[in-house]
Structures are given as C-alpha cells and as structure tokens.
Amino acid sequence: ILNVEQSPQSLHVQEGDSTNFTCSFPSSNFYALHWYRWETAKSPEALFVMTLNGDEKKKGRISATLNTKEGYSYLYIKGSQPEDSATYLCAFSSAGGTSYGKLTFGQGTILTVHP
Amino acid sequence: DTAVSQTPKYLVTQMGNDKSIKCEQNLGHDTMYWYKQDSKKFLKIMFSYNNKELIINETVPNRFSPKSPDKAHLNLHINSLELGDSAVYFCASRDREVYGYTFGSGTRLTVV
Numbered sequence: 001i002l003n004v005e006q007s008p009q010s011l012h013v014q015e016g017d018s019t020n021f022t023c024s025f026p027s028s029n030f031y032a033l034h035w036y037r038w039e040t041a042k043s044p045e046a047l048f049v050m051t052l053n054g055d056e057k058k059k060g061r062i063s064a065t066l067n068t069k070e071g072y073s074y075l076y077i078k079g080s081q082p083e084d085s086a087t088y089l090c091a092f093s094s095a096g097g098t099s100y101g102k103l104t105f106g107q108g109t110i111l112t113v114h115p
Numbered sequence: 116d117t118a119v120s121q122t123p124k125y126l127v128t129q130m131g132n133d134k135s136i137k138c139e140q141n142l143g144h145d146t147m148y149w150y151k152q153d154s155k156k157f158l159k160i161m162f163s164y165n166n167k168e169l170i171i172n173e174t175v176p177n178r179f180s181p182k183s184p185d186k187a188h189l190n191l192h193i194n195s196l197e198l199g200d201s202a203v204y205f206c207a208s209r210d211r212e213v214y215g216y217t218f219g220s221g222t223r224l225t226v227v
Contacts, residue, residue, distance in 0.1 A: 034215065036216075043119075043205065043219055044158075044205075044218045045218075046217070089158070101148075101165070101171065102160050102171050102173075103160065103216065106157075107157055
C-alpha cells in the first residue's frame with residue numbers, strides 16, 4: 001500500500017505571507033510527483049510534475065522542490081493572495097508494472113488566505 | 116472549449132437503479148481514468164484505459180463497469196446502486212509524454 005501524506009491538513013495565512021507545505025511519499029520505485037491546485041466546485045488543475053531528484057519547478061509565485069531519496073516534496077507560495085485559497089494536492093506515481101500511470105493522492109492541504 | 120467533460124454533473128437516484136456517467140476528452144490523450152473521491156476526500160483510482168484497452172482495474176465492486184468505445188470516451192456504468200456509492204466521481208485523461216492529468220469537473224452521485 002502506497003501512502004502519500006500531506007501536512008498540514010489546513011493552513012490559514014494573511015495576504016502577503018509566504019507559506020509552504022509538505023508532501024511525503026514512498027522513496028522506493030519512484031517515477032513522478034505531481035502537485036495539483038483544486039478550487040472549490042472546480043476540477044483539480046495540474047501545477048507541476050517532477051521526476052528527478054533535486055528538481056525545482058516554478059510558476060509565478062508558486063514553486064516546488066523534490067527529494068526522491070528521502071521521499072518528500074515542498075510547495076512554496078510567495079506573497080499569498082486570496083485567490084491562492086484552494087486545496088493543494090500532491091500525488092505519487094511509481095515506476096512500471098501494473099501501477100503504471102496510476103496516481104496515489106494525498107489528502108490535500110487546504111489553504112485559506114485572508115485579505 | 117472543455118478539455119475533459121463529464122455528464123451529468125449531478126445525479127440523484129434510488130438504491131437498486133442502474134446509471135451511467137459519461138466522459139469525453141478532446142485533447143487527443145491516449146489514457147483516461149476514473150477516480151472516486153471517498154468520504155475522507157481522498158481521490159482513489161478506479162480504472163484506467165489506454166487507447167480503449169483496460170490497463171488498471173483497482174479493487175472495485177464488479178457492479179462498476181467501465182466502457183471505452185474509442186480513446187476519446189470512457190464511460191462508467193454502475194449496476195444495482197447502493198447508498199455507499201454516493202461520492203464524487205472524476206474522469207481524467209493524460210498525455211503519455213507529459214504525464215500531467217487533466218481532470219473533468221466531477222459528477223456528484225447521490226444514492227437515496
């Protein structure tokens with residue numbers, strides 16, 4: 001059984017604060033780590049897909065890092081805005097076999113940015 | 116232009132009924148998936164098809180049967196609906212090369 005855990009479960013920050021949250025995943029048989037942003041009443045939207053240890057990806061004020069050897073990824077948001085309020089999901093996929101293409105999701109971190 | 120579209124968005128039905136949820140993607144992706152959002156809000160994979168071929172079939176009751184008439188469509192048929200089937204079901208597709216998923220907007224199924 002693959003476990004993907006995210007922390008914290010929820011986070012409240014003030015507009016302008018920078019924040020980060022964590023995703024931990026199995027370090028063996030790693031293939032890719034995904035981050036998704038999920039706004040209420042919408043569908044999850046892909047932010048990043050990372051495959052290499054040490055990968056860093058950036059999109060505007062949001063960035064992510066990956067450590068496959070110890071099995072964790074961080075998502076950072078710089079200067080949070082109210083429109084960043086959403087659930088941030090990470091998902092892990094393992095290499096080959098019958099699990100090919102299957103994502104195992106964490107439970108998400110719910111971010112609320114207060115004006 | 117909706118990339119992955121699911122219908123219906125909401126479905127309320129009685130126990131014992133048979134219902135279908137349809138999914139279509141216009142992205143040219145090879146692989147399509149059904150995920151279920153469980154009571155703890157986790158997204159759990161149910162099925163995956165690659166170019167009309169079933170490649171992932173998780174431990175799902177055999178009342179659930181996916182059907183892929185072509186690589187742009189993946190429908191989910193559910194027989195003899197039970198109360199515990201109430202959930203939000205998400206369809207997704209993926210480009211084999213890019214590996215990011217594009218999700219549909221979900222179908223909220225309520226069994227009464």
